[in-house]
Amino acid sequence: MNAKSDVDAQLRHEELGLSNDQVIEMYRYMLLARTFDERNMLLQRAGKINFHVSGIGQEAAQVGAAFALDRDNDYFLPYYRDYGFVLSVGMTPRELMLSAFAKAEDPNSGGRQMPGHFGSKKLRIVTGSSPVTTQVPHAVGVALAAKMRKKSIVSFVTFGEGSSNQGDFHEGCNFAGVYKLPVIIMCENNQYAISVPVHKQLSGKVSDRALGYGFPGIRVDGNDALAVYAAVKEARERAVRGEGPTLIEAMMYRLSPHSTSDNDLAYRTKEEVDEHWKKDGLLRMKAYMIDSGIWDEQRDQELKAELLQVMKDAIEYADKAPFPRPEDTLLHVYADSSGEEQ
Numbered sequence: 001m002n003a004k005s006d007v008d009a010q011l012r013h014e015e016l017g018l019s020n021d022q023v024i025e026m027y028r029y030m031l032l033a034r035t036f037d038e039r040n041m042l043l044q045r046a047g048k049i050n051f052h053v054s055g056i057g058q059e060a061a062q063v064g065a066a067f068a069l070d071r072d073n074d075y076f077l078p079y080y081r082d083y084g085f086v087l088s089v090g091m092t093p094r095e096l097m098l099s100a101f102a103k104a105e106d107p108n109s110g111g112r113q114m115p116g117h118f119g120s121k122k123l124r125i126v127t128g129s130s131p132v133t134t135q136v137p138h139a140v141g142v143a144l145a146a147k148m149r150k151k152s153i154v155s156f157v158t159f160g161e162g163s164s165n166q167g168d169f170h171e172g173c174n175f176a177g178v179y180k181l182p183v184i185i186m187c188e189n190n191q192y193a194i195s196v197p198v199h200k201q202l203s204g205k206v207s208d209r210a211l212g213y214g215f216p217g218i219r220v221d222g223n224d225a226l227a228v229y230a231a232v233k234e235a236r237e238r239a240v241r242g243e244g245p246t247l248i249e250a251m252m253y254r255l256s257p258h259s260t261s262d263n264d265l266a267y268r269t270k271e272e273v274d275e276h277w278k279k280d281g282l283l284r285m286k287a288y289m290i291d292s293g294i295w296d297e298q299r300d301q302e303l304k305a306e307l308l309q310v311m312k313d314a315i316e317y318a319d320k321a322p323f324p325r326p327e328d329t330l331l332h333v334y335a336d337s338s339g340e341e342q
Contacts, residue, residue, distance in 0.1 A: 012226060012288075012292075013226055013292070016226060016229060016230055016233070018067075018226075018229070020292075020294045022067065023226075023289060023292075023294065024289065024294065024295065025067075026063050026064065026067055026088075026225055026229075026285070027282075027285050027286065027289060027295070028303060028307075029059075029063045029066075029084060029087050029088045030059040030060060030063045030084055030225065030281070030282050030285060031282065031303060031304065031307060032084075032087055032093070032307050032310070033055065033059045033062070033063070033083040033084035033087055034056060034059055034282055035304075035307045035308065035310075035311050036083055036087070036093060036096060036097075036311060036314075037052075037054050037055055037056050037083060037256070038056075039311050039315065040052040040054075040100055040115075041054065041256070041260065043100065043315070044260040045260075048101075048319065049100045049101055049102075049115075050102070051114060051115065051259065051260055051261065052100065052115060052259065052260045053080050053081060053114075053115065053116045053258070053259045053260075054081065054254075054256035054257065054259070054260075055081035055082065055083050055084065055256075056254075056255045056256040057190065057252055057253050057254055057255035057256065057276070057280060057281070058081055058082075058084070058188055058190060058222070058252050058254070058281075059083075059084035059281060059282055060084075060222060060223050060224065060225040060228065060252070060281025060282065060284065060285060061186075061188055061222035061223075061225070061228045061250040061252055061281070062078075062082050062083075062084035062085035062088070062158075062188075063084045063085065063088050063225055064224075064225035064226065064227070064228030064229040064232065065085065065156065065158075065186060065228050065229070065232045065250075066084070066085050066088035066089050067088065067229055068228075068229045068230075068231075068232035068233040068236060069089075069154070069156055069184075069232065069236060070153065070154075070236075071088070071089045071090065073124075073153045074124065074153050074154050074155065074156060074236075075124045075126060075139075075142045075146075075153065075154075075155040075156070076089055076123070076124060076125045076126065076155070076156050076157075077125075077126045077128070077135040077136075077138055077139040077142070077155065077156065077157040077158070078118050078125065078128065078135075078157075078158050079116075079128065079132070079135065079158045079159050079160065079163075079188070080114075080115075080116030080117065080118075080128065081116065081160075081188070081190075082116075082118065082158055083096065085158070086118050086120075086123075086125060089123055089125065090120070090122075090123045091107075091118070091120060091123065091125070092314075093310055093311060093313075093314035094313070094314045094317050094318065095107050095108070096115075096314070097314040097315055097317065097318035098111075098317075098318045098321060099111075099113075099115045099117075100115045100318065101318040101319060101321065102323065102324075103318055103321040103322065103323060103324070104321070104322050104323060104324040104325070104328070105321050105322075107119075107120055108120070108127070109127075110324055110328065110331075111323065111324045112324070112329075114130070116128075117129070117130070126138055126139075126142065132159065132160070132162070132163040132166060133159050133163040133164075133166040133168040133169050134168055135157050135158075135159065136157055136159060136163075136168050136169050136171075136172035136173070136185065137168050137171055137172040137175070138157075139155040139156070139157035139172065139183050139185070140155075140172040140175050140176045140181055140183055142155040142183070143155045143176065143181035143182045143183035143239075143245070144175075144179065144181055146181075146182055147179070147181055147182060152240045153182070153240075154182040154183060154184055154236050154239045154240065155182070155183045155184070156183075156184045156186065156232075157183065157184070157185055157186065158186045158187075158188055159186075159187060159188070160187070160188055160189070160190060160193060161187055161188075161189040161190070161191075161193065161198060161201060161202065161206055161249075162192075162193025162194070162196065162201055163187075163193075164187055164202070164206045164209065165201065165202075169185075170209075172185070173185065173209070173210070173213040173215075173245070173247065174213050176213070176215070176244070176245040177210075177213035177214040177215050177244065177245060178214075180215075180242065180243065180244035180245070181244060181245055182239035182240060182242075182244070182245070183239070183245045184232060184235045184236060184239065184245065184246055184248065185245060185246070185247045185248070186232070186247075186248040186249075186250060187206045187207075187247070187248070187249045187250065188222065188250055188252060189206060189222070189249050189250060189251050189252065190252050190253055190254035191252075191253050191254060192254050192258070192264075192267075192268070194258045194262070195258070195262075195264075195266070195267040197267075197268070205217075205219055205249060206219075206247070206249040207219045207247055207248070207249035209247065210245075210246075210247035214244075215244050215245045215246060215247065216235075216238075216246050216247070217246070217247040217248075217249065218231055218246070218247070218248055218249070219248075219249045219251060220248060220249070220250050220251070221250075221251060222250030222251050222252035222281070223251075223252055223253075223279050223280065223281035223284055224281065224284065225281060225284075225285050226288075228248075228250055231248050231250075232248065234246075235248060252281070253276040253279070255273060255276060255277060255280065286300060
């Protein structure tokens with residue numbers, strides 16, 4: 001790297017309006033999400049929890065996007081791998097572990113849903129559903145309400161590239177384009193729809209599909225948190241100016257199996273996965289921070305130790321928390337005799 005590029009690297013986050021502390025905070029959330037993910041993989045293998053869907057390899061895009069949004073006012077419709085995102089907008093490790101352990105105190109669903117079905121009224125995280133891509137038209141509906149009420153907020157929705165072939169995606173995009181709604185639609189293109197590689201799913205770019213609906217579509221390096229931050233920041237500025245939606249395709253790679261029920265080496269090679277580990281967004285962010293002089297290996301080890309303690313606390317809390325009562329299965333399903341929902 002020559003002297004000029006050294007200087008450019010040091011100033012890159014400042015040019016985006018980010019302070020040193022904000023970049024460190026971004027990295028902390030990325031590492032927190034990775035630690036949560038790795039602990040859950042171990043917990044499932046140990047028989048402590050039943051199931052886990054991993055987001056390893058996708059944290060950079062998730063956290064970069066979250067920091068570019070108004071985390072106090074915007075609405076969020078994440079998909080099931082978005083641990084980095086939901087942690088960045090206010091969910092806690094304890095809350096996510098309560099969901100993993102299916103405990104009554106789980107704020108997402110009271111222990112009813114699989115992990116990864118995020119929901120929080122106070123954080124404006126709209127509850128997700130198991131069928132993929134249903135969150136896209138919901139996000140468009142939230143954006144329509146924001147426009148009707150003249151609120152300077154946006155809705156932000158994520159999904160995988162396999163989901164971009166679903167009708168919900170196209171219907172949502174069409175409606176958002178016609179009415180120029182303040183919604184940011186971000187595809188986390190991790191190269192695999194469960195076991196189907198991207199070349200068997202798509203004959204072109206997901207981002208190019210925006211052209212048919214009359215709004216911008218851009219492709220960005222999803223392993224580069226700062227690049228995703230810049231793309232989402234610009235998309236948000238467009239949205240609040242009344243210029244309508246943006247489709248962002250963040251390119252990344254799913255480093256882990258699809259879920260703990262998946263044998264990913266049945267459809268891809270270890271060599272392929274190992275090659276993509278070299279491009280891991282977490283390692284890239286760490287290297288950038290060290291090159292910029294705002295981080296070092298000692299602080300990195302201290303942060304890792306701190307986050308392991310945070311995760312230990314979350315696991316112990318969730319493990320000891322009570323399960324839902326059997327009769328709670330009927331809550332929020334039927335109306336009582338007064339006509340009020342249970």
